[in-house]
Amino acid sequence: MAQVSGEIQALRPTQLRQLQSLERLRCPQGRWLGGDLQQRLVNCCLDLGRMVALLIDRRGVVTHIALGSPERVWMPELGRAGAGPTGQRKLRLVVVQPPKPGMLTVPADLKTDLTRLRLDALILLRAAQAGGLDRGALVLPRYQTDGTIETEETHSQHPGELLALDPNDPLEILDASIARLPGLRRIEGPAWALVGVHTGRRDAARFEELRELARTAGIEVVHECVQRRRRIDPKTVIGSGRLEDLVLECLERNAEGIIFDRDLSPRQLANLANATELKVLDRSQLILEIFARHASTAEARVQVELAQLRYNLPRIIERSTGLSRLAGGIGGRGPGETALEVNRRRVRERIRRLEKQLKKRSSQREVRRKSRARSGLKRVAIVGYTNAGKSTLMNQLTRSDVLVEDQLFATLDPASRRWLLRKDAAHEDPRQTTVVLSDTVGFIEDLPQELVEAFRSTLEELRDADLLLHVVVDAEADGEKRAAAVERILKEIHCDSIPRVLVENKCDLSGRPAGQQTLYRVRVSALEEMGLDDLRAVVCHRLPL
Structure with missing residues (x-):
């Protein structure tokens, strides 16, 4: 039929x-x-x-x-x-x-x-x-x-x-x-289109970062669209005419969704979903999806789910045409909650339960922090932009096996290891030769505020650090912009007053020599183990033991 x-x-x-x-x-x-x-x-x-x-x-x-x-x-x-x-x-x-x-x-x-x-x-x-x-x-x-x-x-x-x-x-x-065809091209992963919209000069590095985020999420990019506009269209971001062309391109390439390189308002998200009949994600939702994929511990999963629910709560839209849930029987007082209201209420209830779980875990974390403080060991924390090589650096300095992958946000759970600063003093008092080195989640420009709030208890461990190692990629084209993004987040969590050393990593790729530049800057290659002794010397000087 x-x-x-x-x-x-x-x-x-x-x-x-x-x-x-x-x-x-x-x-x-x-x-x-x-x-x-x-x-x-x-x-x-x-x-x-x-x-x-x-x-x-x-x-x-x-x-x-x-x-x-x-x-x-x-x-x-x-x-x-x-x-x-x-x-x-x-x-x-x-x-x-x-x-x-x-x-x-x-x-x-x-x-x-x-x-x-x-x-x-x-x-x-x-x-x-x-x-x-x-x-x-x-x-x-x-x-x-x-x-x-x-x-x-x-x-x-x-x-x-x-x-x-x-x-x-x-x-x-x-x-x-x-x-006669050798075989039509088969797409292995989910096929999506990427859309970049800017009102000033084109930021090629930011769009390349969107490609990297898509790769980390396991997405195959089958179409890219970059548009320069005088102003962002309040309804569809890129305008109805360009949107119609984009939908045709997506249909031609069997793309199942569109990812925008900016945050979308709830109304824009609804308009785009209705107009395209495709899945639509903004930059923050893509980052949240990556965090959800990489969360391996119970605490990280709770933090990511909380961030996702907080971000998506105002974006929950009515997807059905049903009427209100009427209160029937004796004592019914007319129209009750709509399906939309029920969904939002359930999300709020789930948020409250997750917040209680995080509060309990935060108390447990505080107990562990006080226990570490009694040990008398100084604390050094590694911070920096995502995929700058922080976990590789920690592994080389402490001979540990923290997960290292060439993708964004591979590390979500903080890891702490003992770092022997002076190799010739292994039998001396550890408080005089050893520090606790901690690896942290990577930062990114325009990190969703909901993620910062959900991971606040984890990030607040940075406040206990006596020294921060701010890792950047040596000679990176947009290195200053990325470093500034990290500094903004440190200020937001009240860690901007902690002394720090700038560690210019991956000098094996830039071709510049490794070694100490000043008392506040060291150039290293964590992968090739170049400049690590200079880094130890700078830390010893900046952090008297």
Whole structure:
């Protein structure tokens, strides 16, 4: 039985039955379209005054019926059903549009449907005011050897002649070209599009950071869009015209969502989700997703979930059209909570439970801090931008095995190890030769405030540090900007008054020599173990034991 989709909610029962009756008709063999099916399809378009589309298989059976607006029709979601190994569905798309003056132009979204859904052909017809057909166009896909798909259009002012052409020859050519392909490209991970919007000079480093965030989240980027605007569109960020082009690009590449390189307001997020019918994430949501993936301890998972709930609470929107939950029975007092209100109340209740758990863990952390303070050992903490090499540096200094990965936010849980500053004094009083070295979560520009709040109890351990090692990437193009972002967060958690040493890491990549630069700056390569003795000397000088 054919599926009926589209703008059918306002149809009268007789109109809906007229539309559904198309499924009982078959397309004659040896024609793209014809017989009673052709005439009934045109009549439906004229009676309803809207575009009507059919998906017809190679046997001539109608499998899907879609009703659109006078200007546009939306294809149903076909999923992977019926798609062969190459994704080919062996379906043709027939669309009839209401009468209008001028030349017949094939809409870009219909050509996108042809290639995205791997259809056999697109037949676009325009109904004549007096009945019958006015103009027609046949669009065939042409598969290239590199896996891309181009289209070939044939227009005619005599649609009957066009529809009478035998489709078997073009379909044989199509099947042969697909068989010669080495294999259509298969996307391994989730496919998404990245969107950057700026009102001033383009920040290439920031967009590259968005790519790195996407890679860390396991996302395959299939399209990128960067736009410069005088001002951000308050509704859709990039404007309705550019958004329509973006949706077509996403459909063409089978992208399941869009990631914006900025934070979106709740209203913008809702507008974009409704307009695109795709998943939409902003920068903060992507960072939160990465934190959720990397959280390995119970405390980290609680902190990340709390941050996600706090951020998403104002962004919860009503996704159903149901009425209020009515309070029935004796004592009912009229409308109760809507489904939206229930969802928000449950989120607030969950937030309160998580806050209590974190408060309890914070008390336990305070006890451990006091215990460490009684040991008399000085404390040194490593801070810096994410993926600057902090965990590698800690492993080399303490000969430990903290997780090291070449991706953002690999470390979420703080780790502390003893660091012997003077190798020739292993048998002396540890308080005179050893410090406690702590690795911390990496920072990033515009770190979501909800994450800072959720990880505050963890970050506040930095307040107990006697010295901070601020790790930066040596000679990095935007190093000063990233260092400033770290300093802002340190100030926010009231750690800006703690003495610090700037550690310029990865000098093996910059080609500059390792060693002490001043009493406040050391250049090292943690991976190649260069300059580490100079770092120990600077720490000993800055931190009298």
